[in-house]
Amino acid sequence: MKNKSSFFDYVISLLFLISIWSIPSALSDEILTSDGRRYKGIIINQSPEEVIIRLEGKTIRLKRSGLKHLKKWTKEQNDALIESWKIRGGKDDNLDARKAELKFADSVRYSDTPWQIYEEDVFIAFHNQEGIIRSRLKGKVGDYCKKIAGKFGYDEFKLYDKSTSPDWNLKFKFYSYRSFGRWRKAAEAVGFSASTAAAFASSNRRVFFYELNMKEDIIYHEIAHNIYHEFTRNATTPEWWDEGIAQYALLSADEARRLISRSRFRALNNKHISLLSADTSYDHIYGDGLSVVYFLVREIGRDKFKKFNYNLRERRDFEKALRDVYGFKDIISLEKAWVEHLKRTDVKDITGD
Numbered sequence: 001m002k003n004k005s006s007f008f009d010y011v012i013s014l015l016f017l018i019s020i021w022s023i024p025s026a027l028s029d030e031i032l033t034s035d036g037r038r039y040k041g042i043i044i045n046q047s048p049e050e051v052i053i054r055l056e057g058k059t060i061r062l063k064r065s066g067l068k069h070l071k072k073w074t075k076e077q078n079d080a081l082i083e084s085w086k087i088r089g090g091k092d093d094n095l096d097a098r099k100a101e102l103k104f105a106d107s108v109r110y111s112d113t114p115w116q117i118y119e120e121d122v123f124i125a126f127h128n129q130e131g132i133i134r135s136r137l138k139g140k141v142g143d144y145c146k147k148i149a150g151k152f153g154y155d156e157f158k159l160y161d162k163s164t165s166p167d168w169n170l171k172f173k174f175y176s177y178r179s180f181g182r183w184r185k186a187a188e189a190v191g192f193s194a195s196t197a198a199a200f201a202s203s204n205r206r207v208f209f210y211e212l213n214m215k216e217d218i219i220y221h222e223i224a225h226n227i228y229h230e231f232t233r234n235a236t237t238p239e240w241w242d243e244g245i246a247q248y249a250l251l252s253a254d255e256a257r258r259l260i261s262r263s264r265f266r267a268l269n270n271k272h273i274s275l276l277s278a279d280t281s282y283d284h285i286y287g288d289g290l291s292v293v294y295f296l297v298r299e300i301g302r303d304k305f306k307k308f309n310y311n312l313r314e315r316r317d318f319e320k321a322l323r324d325v326y327g328f329k330d331i332i333s334l335e336k337a338w339v340e341h342l343k344r345t346d347v348k349d350i351t352g353d
Helices: 001-023 073-088 093-109 130-139 141-152 180-188 217-230 240-251 255-270 282-300 302-313 319-324 329-342
Strands: 029-033 038-046 050-053 056-064 069-072 115-117 123-126 172-177 197-200 206-210
Touching: 029 050, 029 141, 029 217, 038 056, 038 115, 073 217, 115 130, 123 206, 130 217, 141 217, 141 240, 172 180, 180 206, 197 217, 206 217, 217 240, 217 302, 240 255, 240 282, 255 282, 255 329, 282 302, 282 329, 302 319, 319 329
Parallel strands: 123 172, 172 206
Antiparallel strands: 029 038, 029 069, 038 050, 050 056, 115 123, 197 206
């Protein structure tokens, strides 16, 4: 009986040791710089120019040219380290948000090739060609977002800032598809045609685009959609309003003048396209939409435009907001006032923002 008990104790001890060995060690990635500084944490991004490492409580960037040694452990060991950080310092919501986005990025990769990552304070980009990301987005996104939020009158708008608004979810997320096959899958997954859609905006400050069409005006047009939808809490609006708003945010007065002049030409010849029309032509959706927004902002004033947007934010119906703020009974009433405005307006007078 004693021998059986000893054997049983031995087996239990062996199983316990095996279970301990199977738990991943909480190991830190390590970086040693040329001047002797040593950093231990989790390397979250690498590029030919720099390495980004997350330490407990902060994230730092190091120039690759100044590194002497770098050691990267497995994801399992990094995850174990994160858990140890949580035990010591509580839950890290920003790290969780970033991990959730990385998981989402994997779900929309549509390729065996892993994403490359480029990250700045206000955005993160998933791509396979860093050069084009840098040329289109580097150092530009934050200022542009602030500018268009200001044009909309979106007072609550915030960007990620590690000192004043350190919420990782405030970052913009860009997804750049280099191959058309991958882009087709991404577009069709949300109901768009890859042949006609150059880019599209999605929830959670995400913007997707086909790299071949990655021009600044296209990307920033989609950012404008993203900010306005967030501002108005995805209010239901006519398509011409949605596109007109994005054009208003994107274009300078000089650039807008060309589109508005086309709307004016149709109005003068009594050939304007009704705002209730199902017409989806560029001139109507983008040109007339822009023209209506300009009419409300320039002719009636920015204060009411801002109030109108806040009415939409408060879940008011589009036509009800028109009545409450502008006094237009419905879209037809707005259309009549807009057409009369076009007929008496000289587009050469459109200047400034």
